[in-house]
Amino acid sequence: MTLTFEEVSYKRDQFRFTANGIFEEGVHLVSGLVGSGKSTLAFIASGLVPPGAGSVHRMGIRKSLLSMQFPEHHTTGITLNDEIRSWGLDPEAILASTRLFTRGEQDVNALSRGELKRLHLGCVLSADADLLILDEPFSALDCREKRVICRRITERGYGTVIICTHEQTWLPPVDCIWEMKEGTLVSCGRVPAAIPRWSLAPRHIRDLLKRGLVPGNISPESVMEVACRTRE
Amino acid sequence: MQDPRIRIFVIIVLSVAAFISIAGAALAFLYWICLPGRFQCIKKPAAVLFLSMIIVVSVITEVTTGNGLSYFIRMTVILLLALYAYTAYVPGEFFRVSVWLFGPRGFDPGLIAEMSMETLNDLEDDSSKIRIALRQKGVPLGFHTLVPVIGMFVLNQIRRAHDQADLLTVRGYRNGGTLCPRFHPEILDYVSGIVAICMLFIAILPVRDVFILLH
Numbered sequence: 001m002t003l004t005f006e007e008v009s010y011k012r013d014q015f016r017f018t019a020n021g022i023f024e025e026g027v028h029l030v031s032g033l034v035g036s037g038k039s040t041l042a043f044i045a046s047g048l049v050p051p052g053a054g055s056v057h058r059m060g061i062r063k064s065l066l067s068m069q070f071p072e073h074h075t076t077g078i079t080l081n082d083e084i085r086s087w088g089l090d091p092e093a094i095l096a097s098t099r100l101f102t103r104g105e106q107d108v109n110a111l112s113r114g115e116l117k118r119l120h121l122g123c124v125l126s127a128d129a130d131l132l133i134l135d136e137p138f139s140a141l142d143c144r145e146k147r148v149i150c151r152r153i154t155e156r157g158y159g160t161v162i163i164c165t166h167e168q169t170w171l172p173p174v175d176c177i178w179e180m181k182e183g184t185l186v187s188c189g190r191v192p193a194a195i196p197r198w199s200l201a202p203r204h205i206r207d208l209l210k211r212g213l214v215p216g217n218i219s220p221e222s223v224m225e226v227a228c229r230t231r232e
Numbered sequence: 233m234q235d236p237r238i239r240i241f242v243i244i245v246l247s248v249a250a251f252i253s254i255a256g257a258a259l260a261f262l263y264w265i266c267l268p269g270r271f272q273c274i275k276k277p278a279a280v281l282f283l284s285m286i287i288v289v290s291v292i293t294e295v296t297t298g299n300g301l302s303y304f305i306r307m308t309v310i311l312l313l314a315l316y317a318y319t320a321y322v323p324g325e326f327f328r329v330s331v332w333l334f335g336p337r338g339f340d341p342g343l344i345a346e347m348s349m350e351t352l353n354d355l356e357d358d359s360s361k362i363r364i365a366l367r368q369k370g371v372p373l374g375f376h377t378l379v380p381v382i383g384m385f386v387l388n389q390i391r392r393a394h395d396q397a398d399l400l401t402v403r404g405y406r407n408g409g410t411l412c413p414r415f416h417p418e419i420l421d422y423v424s425g426i427v428a429i430c431m432l433f434i435a436i437l438p439v440r441d442v443f444i445l446l447h
Contacts, residue, residue: 068364
């Protein structure tokens with residue numbers, strides 16, 4: 001199961017996007033500053049926006065799903081139950097997993113953005129998709145929810161997951177790290193070898209690297225494990 | 233056209249020319265053909281919607297009072313000019329033009345115009361995103377989905393308006409303000425303006441009179 005970007009380029013006004021690379025099965029982090037082209041990558045990877053030039057090949061991918069940054073853009077149901085059913089899922093299971101237990105008949109628009117994001121990600125992560133692209137999945141979530149989402153991404157255990165984010169702390173263990181630099185996709189390689197090459201690495205990871213310590217992965221647990229080891 | 237004052241002026245003049253007569257519409261269409269990015273503007277989903285509305289009204293006009301074809305041609309050219317104006321718009325232009333035109337009194341109308349344009353952009357963005365959502369879920373846009381979709385549009389706008397009001401309050405806005413607009417017109421901008429004025433005169437004059445003048 002691979003997603004290949006072959007000499008892909010895309011232009012919108014002054015912004016120019018270029019990508020070359022292969023996304024194999026596993027969890028991929030696409031890190032980048034705001035406006036660097038992460039969302040453009042997400043839209044092109046999902047096949048919803050055709051590239052201006054080059055091609056995107058999907059080998060063994062039956063179904064791909066894009067989770068856009070703002071959950072309200074996915075809302076097509078009136079109540080929570082309607083919304084969950086529109087994803088072809090069982091409302092009871094999703095409401096339980098997102099801790100919105102008794103609110104099934106409530107208006108979707110009555111939810112706060114954080115709650116709506118929780119519901120949306122609950123649906124997306126339960127949907128059957130070989131290629132899952134999450135555009136800023138941690139926005140509007142508190143630390144506890146970010147941790148839950150990281151755990152659910154890890155537990156998924158199949159297909160390709162591409163996480164496009166500028167989140168710096170709450171990240172799940174990943175297989176590969178990529179960077180978007182002024183519209184260009186750059187591969188840092190596989191983790192853990194990719195971590196020292198990750199120029200946009202969070203400060204706590206950079207501090208560890210300065211001390212010659214390379215964490216096994218980028219999740220808080222992995223980083224903590226290395227940081228604590230030095231104290232012994 | 234770099235100067236927004238001349239661009240807006242040209243759009244207004246050509247729209248009037250197109251509305252007055254078929255000859256004016258034909259000239260305005262010729263002008264539109266020469267504009268950069270003209271075909272980019274007709275790719276917008278709103279173009280199909282507005283064109284459909286023009287077709288419906290034209291058919292009704294033709295059936296009831298006649299002149300439906302003339303109405304269709306003139307309104308289609310006006311639509312093309314409006315779409316071009318929307319595509320060529322750069323944020324902040326209406327604000328600058330309004331203050332240049334009306335002085336300090338133009339500050340508030342300019343601000344309102346900018347907010348309106350931003351709202352149109354947001355609606356366009358929301359509509360493209362919601363189409364993606366429906367496509368991903370495999371749900372057709374029907375009566376059942378129309379209510380939540382429209383609800384989403386309305387609620388998003390209310391939320392944005394609320395945020396914008398908060399922002400203006402935090403910045404101490406009550407009414408009015410200061411802005412020193414600067415423009416950098418090029419020779420081509422002036423030529424474009426003069427050509428548009430000539431087209432308006434030709435549209436106003438009956439075609440027969442033009443040939444008499446030429447003789």
